[in-house]
Amino acid sequence: LNDPNDTMPGDYGGIDSAGHQFRLSTFGSADVQIHDAAGHRYNLVPGKTATVQMPIHPAMLAAAPASIPFWHYDSKQGVWLRDGAAMRVGNSYEAQSAHFSAVNMDLANSDGACTRIVVDTGIMPVPFRIRMTPLTGNFVVDAGHQDQVIGDGLNVVVREPPNTTVQFDMVDSDGNVIPNASQTITTGLTSASGAMWDPAPNPPYLDCTSEVRYDVHTVQALFPAPPQGFLSYRTPPAYLDPLQAPALAADYYNRIDPGHQKTAPGDTNDFAHWKTINGFDRPGETHTIYQNQYDLGFGRDMHMQTGGQNGLCANCIAYYVTNFETVEKAVSPGPSDQKATVAMEFSPQNNVSGIPYTKFYVFNPDGSITNSVALDDFGPKFVPTLCIICHNGNINSMGADGNLTTSRFIPFDLESFRFHPTDPNWSQATQEPRFKEMNRGILDHTNASAPVRLVITHWYGTEGDTGLPNPTFDATAVPSQWTSPTNQAPLYDAVVKTSCRSCHTTRDPGDTGQDISWQSYDSLDQESTFARILACTATGPLHHIMPQAERTFARFWLSTNPNGPLVIANSALSGFQMPNNSCQ
Numbered sequence: 001l002n003d004p005n006d007t008m009p010g011d012y013g014g015i016d017s018a019g020h021q022f023r024l025s026t027f028g029s030a031d032v033q034i035h036d037a038a039g040h041r042y043n044l045v046p047g048k049t050a051t052v053q054m055p056i057h058p059a060m061l062a063a064a065p066a067s068i069p070f071w072h073y074d075s076k077q078g079v080w081l082r083d084g085a086a087m088r089v090g091n092s093y094e095a096q097s098a099h100f101s102a103v104n105m106d107l108a109n110s111d112g113a114c115t116r117i118v119v120d121t122g123i124m125p126v127p128f129r130i131r132m133t134p135l136t137g138n139f140v141v142d143a144g145h146q147d148q149v150i151g152d153g154l155n156v157v158v159r160e161p162p163n164t165t166v167q168f169d170m171v172d173s174d175g176n177v178i179p180n181a182s183q184t185i186t187t188g189l190t191s192a193s194g195a196m197w198d199p200a201p202n203p204p205y206l207d208c209t210s211e212v213r214y215d216v217h218t219v220q221a222l223f224p225a226p227p228q229g230f231l232s233y234r235t236p237p238a239y240l241d242p243l244q245a246p247a248l249a250a251d252y253y254n255r256i257d258p259g260h261q262k263t264a265p266g267d268t269n270d271f272a273h274w275k276t277i278n279g280f281d282r283p284g285e286t287h288t289i290y291q292n293q294y295d296l297g298f299g300r301d302m303h304m305q306t307g308g309q310n311g312l313c314a315n316c317i318a319y320y321v322t323n324f325e326t327v328e329k330a331v332s333p334g335p336s337d338q339k340a341t342v343a344m345e346f347s348p349q350n351n352v353s354g355i356p357y358t359k360f361y362v363f364n365p366d367g368s369i370t371n372s373v374a375l376d377d378f379g380p381k382f383v384p385t386l387c388i389i390c391h392n393g394n395i396n397s398m399g400a401d402g403n404l405t406t407s408r409f410i411p412f413d414l415e416s417f418r419f420h421p422t423d424p425n426w427s428q429a430t431q432e433p434r435f436k437e438m439n440r441g442i443l444d445h446t447n448a449s450a451p452v453r454l455v456i457t458h459w460y461g462t463e464g465d466t467g468l469p470n471p472t473f474d475a476t477a478v479p480s481q482w483t484s485p486t487n488q489a490p491l492y493d494a495v496v497k498t499s500c501r502s503c504h505t506t507r508d509p510g511d512t513g514q515d516i517s518w519q520s521y522d523s524l525d526q527e528s529t530f531a532r533i534l535a536c537t538a539t540g541p542l543h544h545i546m547p548q549a550e551r552t553f554a555r556f557w558l559s560t561n562p563n564g565p566l567v568i569a570n571s572a573l574s575g576f577q578m579p580n581n582s583c584q
Contacts, residue, residue: 009073009102012159013197014080016069016108021198023159024080024106027068027093028054031102042100049096054105056091063138064088065107070095073102079198080104113162113187114194114201114208117155120215122293122418123554127151128561129171130212135184136165147171156205158197160187168212172563179584181558183218185210216377219554227541229378230550235385236395245382249371252384255402256349256359263361263369271367274343277351278318279305286437289426291327294416295390295502296375297551298323298339299330304438306445308351315356316347317445319409319438327420338365340373344391344409346446349401357399358407358447360387376550389548390503392449392511408449408506409442411456415475416502432472436460440468449508451519454479455501481520488521494567496524499547499556528575536565536576536583 008029014022030052034042044050056064066088071080086095086105093105119126132146148157160166164187170178188209193201226233228240238244253263262274275281285305292300301322308316320343324330329337343361348354362373362383372380384404385395393404412435420426439456442448443466448456453466458477460468482492496504496518507517516527524531534545535556547553556564565583569576576583 008104009075010078010080012080012106014069014071014082014106014108015077015198016082020110021195022108022110023112023161023195024071024104024108025161027056027060027064027105027107029102029104030054032097032100034100044097044099046098049098050100052086052095052097052103053089054086054093054095054103056088056093059138061091064093068093068105069108070097071104071106072097072099073104080106082108109161110195111162111190112159112194112196113164113190113210114160114205115157115166115185115187115210115212116205116208117150117157118211118213118215119150119153119155120213120297121153122291122297123216123219123551124214124558125555125561126153131169131171131177132157133167133169134161134164135167137161154203154205156193156201156203156208158194158201160194162187162190162194170214170558170560172559172566173561174563176563176566178558178560178563183212185212214558216550216554219550219557226545226548227543230376230548230553231378231381231386231389233389233545233548235381235389239382239385239395246371249382249384252398252402253361253369253371255398255400258349266368268367270369271341271343271363274361274363275320277309278316278345278347279307279309279311280318280320281309282311284311286434286441288412288431288434288438289327289330289420290431291330291418292416293418294413294498294552294555295549296323299325299327301330302438304441306441308347313347313352315353315445316345316351317441318343318345318347319441320344327418327426331420331423331426340364340370342373342387344387346409355403356447357401357403357405358391358393358409359402360384360391360407378550390506392503392506406447406506406508406511408452409446410502410506411442411448411452411459412438413497413502414473415497435473436468436471443468449506449517450510451479451505451508451517454519455505479519481522486521488572491521491567491571491573494559494562495556495564498559499552499564502552503548525573525575528573529580530575531573532575532580532583536569538584 012024014024067085070083070086072083074081086093097103127149129147129149166185168183170181172178191207193205193207239248257263262270285303288302290300292298304319306317307313320341322341323339324337341363345359347356360383362370364370372382374380388407391407393407398404414435419428424430443456454463457463457465459473460470463480478489478492482488500518504516504518507515509517509519517523533542537543547556569581569583
């Protein structure tokens with residue numbers, strides 16, 4: 001009952017001699033193995049028995065019946081089989097066993113409740129483990145016996161004792177309970193799914209009356225939101241004020257599109273005009289569909305075109321993406337599935353000639369331009385400050401033509417994407433060449449930062465080789481300045497590329513007054529005290545500012561394989577040395 005090594009086999013499933021299935025409640029278990037000096041295992045002679053005496057745990061004496069079913073573990077079936085009964089003799093149980101094996105004194109319960117485990121796999125990668133600890137019902141069970149692997153978006157825990165309060169903890173790959181990620185539920189009444197385990201019940205387990213969810217709303221309950229909310233860091237207050245921000249967004253559109261060819265308020269042809277001016281009415285565009293798991297979580301219908309309206313603008317490239325709830329809906333949308341479309345150009349103001357720069361647009365599903373859009377659960381935010389949170393750019397130095405000189409395109413990180421599970425036209429393998437061309441477009445036709453150039457060239461070959469010789473994306477690529485002179489790849493893999501890289505690579509080391517570019521381990525180490533304040537302190541005016549996207553924030557805190565906050569807290573970064581070696 002208190003074995004720290006969790007050696008009790010099975011999962012509390014038992015079968016009697018008539019084939020009836022039971023949920024077991026143990027009063028004690030032992031595994032008897034006898035070997036000779038050469039390691040050969042002994043057993044009792046057929047027909048002989050041995051007496052097994054098992055002390056009753058002091059906390060369970062009051063509830064211990066005069067007799068209790070006696071079981072042994074069948075390792076071939078992975079289940080406990082009933083051997084008869086054990087009798088209470090004083091403060092112990094005694095039974096006759098016909099073999100040396102794992103034996104168990106358990107009550108047999110034919111009922112069972114169940115709990116649905118619903119996972120947003122975009123923020124909580126599977127598989128991961130949960131630990132279930134009963135808080136009521138006088139159960140004396142080591143927590144280690146209550147672990148279950150969660151392997152998909154919908155799971156079920158069966159054979160639970162009905163009407164029992166249970167604490168669910170997330171467990172990382174090292175067996176550590178993740179701080180502050182506990183949830184407590186009360187199991188419901190017995191149900192068909194709850195009592196069923198051979199064969200296992202079929203989804204969606206709707207008769208289970210209790211549920212545990214792992215999603216962004218769970219995270220909101222477990223971790224405080226940033227003081228200003230998400231996608232708002234360093235945003236001037238006026239751009240967050242719904243009374244002032246619409247006029248500021250309209251002013252931005254007027255600067256980048258002074259003739260309102262693409263941004264005429266209320267014109268449902270705005271998006272059609274934008275596509276025409278950027279060459280999407282002619283052949284040659286590149287098209288992909290995927291789901292961005294690490295960032296906003298949307299299914300994304302992405303398009304790229306170069307050359308402008310007639311293909312002759314050497315300084316023109318444009319991308320647009322229509323958002324959907326999932327990649328499945330992006331591939332086969334219903335009449336009301338389409339969300340906003342976000343578009344970006346790197347082009348001169350008149351889309352013909354002159355100095356190109358990055359411009360942002362957001363279109364409603366009906367094709368009209370909009371000043372704002374909600375990309376998470378914290379309400380709409382306004383263009384362009386909504387965009388520059390991740391794409392970079394200083395709103396305070398915006399030019400008269402709307403030029404945010406350090407605003408850049410984010411590379412396509414295939415490791416962070418989910419692809420359609422059954423349609424081969426939209427698998428990763430089929431789309432590899434298209435994504436390579438989209439990344440090449442950023443490299444060749446935009447103001448890509450040095451970190452973006454390094455990561456794209458490394459994904460498709462060698463850092464700095466803009467020829468991109470390899471045909472497919474290399475998810476294992478780690479920048480050389482993270483592996484030399486010391487190898488910090490574990491920190492990069494566990495934290496940087498999953499929680500930081502998408503946005504921070506748009507920051508260039510040459511940008512005056514900008515943020516950490518993450519181009520090297522040293523660049524992070526130099527700012528690691530500030531990074532700790534923004535990401536890992538539980539109080540203060542800047543607590544939990546980073547990561548700045550809601551889903552990325554959730555993924556960082558709920559990561560288990562390994563747990564990102566523990567990795568960065570235990571890193572060699574100078575800002576995380578004692579007594580500040582924590583992330584909470």
